Amino acid sequence: MEKQVILNEKQFELTLNRLCYQLIENHNQFEDTVLIGLQPRGVNVLNRLKIRLEQILGKPVVCGALDITFYRDDFRRRERPIIPSATNIDFIVENKRVVLIDDVLYTGRTIRSGIDAMMAYGRPASVELLALVDRRFKRQLPIQADYVGKTIDTLATERVNVEWKEVEGEDKVVLFTQERESNG
Amino acid sequence: MDNLSVEHLIGIKDLTENDIQLIFKTADSFKEIINRPIKKVPSLRDITIANLFFENSTRTRLSFELAQKRLSADVINFSASSSSVKKGETLIDTVNNILSMKVDMVVMRHPNPGAAHFLSTKVKAKIINAGDGTHEHPTQALLDAYSIRERLGDVAGKKVVIVGDILHSRVALSNIYCLQKLGAEVMVCGPTTLIPKYIQDLGVKVEHNLRKALDWCDVANMLRIQLERQDIKYFPSLREYSMQYGLNKEILESLDKEIVVMHPGPINRGVEITSDVADSKQSIILDQVENGVAVRMAATYLLASKIER
Numbered sequence: 001m002e003k004q005v006i007l008n009e010k011q012f013e014l015t016l017n018r019l020c021y022q023l024i025e026n027h028n029q030f031e032d033t034v035l036i037g038l039q040p041r042g043v044n045v046l047n048r049l050k051i052r053l054e055q056i057l058g059k060p061v062v063c064g065a066l067d068i069t070f071y072r073d074d075f076r077r078r079e080r081p082i083i084p085s086a087t088n089i090d091f092i093v094e095n096k097r098v099v100l101i102d103d104v105l106y107t108g109r110t111i112r113s114g115i116d117a118m119m120a121y122g123r124p125a126s127v128e129l130l131a132l133v134d135r136r137f138k139r140q141l142p143i144q145a146d147y148v149g150k151t152i153d154t155l156a157t158e159r160v161n162v163e164w165k166e167v168e169g170e171d172k173v174v175l176f177t178q179e180r181e182s183n184g
Numbered sequence: 185m186d187n188l189s190v191e192h193l194i195g196i197k198d199l200t201e202n203d204i205q206l207i208f209k210t211a212d213s214f215k216e217i218i219n220r221p222i223k224k225v226p227s228l229r230d231i232t233i234a235n236l237f238f239e240n241s242t243r244t245r246l247s248f249e250l251a252q253k254r255l256s257a258d259v260i261n262f263s264a265s266s267s268s269v270k271k272g273e274t275l276i277d278t279v280n281n282i283l284s285m286k287v288d289m290v291v292m293r294h295p296n297p298g299a300a301h302f303l304s305t306k307v308k309a310k311i312i313n314a315g316d317g318t319h320e321h322p323t324q325a326l327l328d329a330y331s332i333r334e335r336l337g338d339v340a341g342k343k344v345v346i347v348g349d350i351l352h353s354r355v356a357l358s359n360i361y362c363l364q365k366l367g368a369e370v371m372v373c374g375p376t377t378l379i380p381k382y383i384q385d386l387g388v389k390v391e392h393n394l395r396k397a398l399d400w401c402d403v404a405n406m407l408r409i410q411l412e413r414q415d416i417k418y419f420p421s422l423r424e425y426s427m428q429y430g431l432n433k434e435i436l437e438s439l440d441k442e443i444v445v446m447h448p449g450p451i452n453r454g455v456e457i458t459s460d461v462a463d464s465k466q467s468i469i470l471d472q473v474e475n476g477v478a479v480r481m482a483a484t485y486l487l488a489s490k491i492e493r
Contacts, residue, residue: 070225070255075227076488078489079187080186080187080489083206083210084210086212087216092221120221121220
């Protein structure tokens with residue numbers, strides 16, 4: 001596997017900062033807005049955004065973590081069942097402006113499940129999507145992000161990892177590419 | 185992550201400790217879901233489940249049905265009293281007829297020990313045993329242990345006494361297996377006539393004095409006296425049983441610690457447990473019922489993930 005850093009620590013911070021200001025542009029004081037991070041990795045993005053947003057706005061922002069395991073469309077099509085993470089949402093989304101947050105947007109299937117799962121908490125006024133990384137090719141459903149940290153073009157054989165200071169020790173986005181076999 | 189090591193849920197005896205922990209971990213998520221405004225997830229929307237009850241049940245049948253519906257499965261119900269079993273059809277024929285309607289999973293209660301195992305060797309569907317005679321009642325044991333874990337933080341190292349009719353109780357046997365696999369110590373307590381002869385071979389303590397048993401334990405699981413399974417007299421009278429083995433406020437308050445009181449239901453108020461104890465803060469009887477739905481959702485979900493099409 002070849003490794004290529006797409007966002008380094010500095011760019012990573014600038015990107016998150018920009019996303020915060022883009023959210024504020026559209027949501028002003030966040031009166032009716034709630035942020036929902038998708039478990040497990042979207043919650044990392046959410047936690048960072050929440051800290052920065054609250055610094056800028058000087059007030060708390062309503063946030064929740066949503067697990068989508070039981071809403072996935074690949075149940076029984078996988079070798080092993082996926083073990084769920086915790087859902088932690090102590091509010092109702094009825095008439096709220098919801099921003100769903102995930103780290104990587106790729107096929108769009110996770111987001112589809114996320115929208116379904118979120119609807120169990122009421123009927124929101126609107127739903128937007130924020131993705132730190134958008135792998136824009138190979139989408140399998142008609143889903144696009146409203147806020148994108150970085151758009152990249154990738155092949156299906158490649159893999160994108162978002163790494164976090166809290167988890168992996170450093171903030172960065174890495175692209176793994178399979179080494180090509182030489183044809184001689 | 186792990187998968188269950190079994191293809192059917194026949195008895196706790198067949199499960200590993202990992203299986204039980206996996207079911208508990210999954211049940212934690214379902215418990216959160218059944219406390220949401222919309223208590224339903226679409227996971228099993230292409231699965232059909234038949235509930236076959238050849239023996240009466242209220243709680244278990246409702247609990248299974250609710251668990252299945254909260255997972256979005258299609259459910260058909262069948263009870264022996266209103267069926268062709270009365271006309272002389274065999275178990276295999278009854279079940280095969282139901283399976284030819286494309287059923288993926290069968291939840292069965294049957295008066296004969298081993299009925300669920302027998303069925304699992306003969307038909308293609310996944311089987312969940314909802315009680316087979318005096319043999320096992322795995323989901324009850326799982327929800328009991330889950331409720332202890334919820335109240336006391338862990339099951340390992342805890343002392344649990346099972347009081348009452350051990351001889352006729354599938355709940356007792358499944359509980360003994362389950363608690364021991366999770367590292368708890370188990371004692372059984374009751375009149376000599378209601379304690380099976382070789383029960384010590386399972387590694388449980390035996391005590392005939394309720395007071396001594398309660399002094400020893402952290403949790404007391406009070407079983408119902410199953411008059412319907414007793415074809416001979418095992419004790420002189422219900423009143424005498426109640427005086428010797430009934431749990432009441434006086435004896436609970438005379439203990440130097442607060443123990444947790446459980447009962448698998450249905451309660452015979454005033455026989456194995458008095459009303460004030462059953463409704464007290466120490467009793468987790470209604471938590472057991474709530475957890476029953478979450479645990480049955482978890483077991484159903486994990487088994488359903490093994491269905492092949």
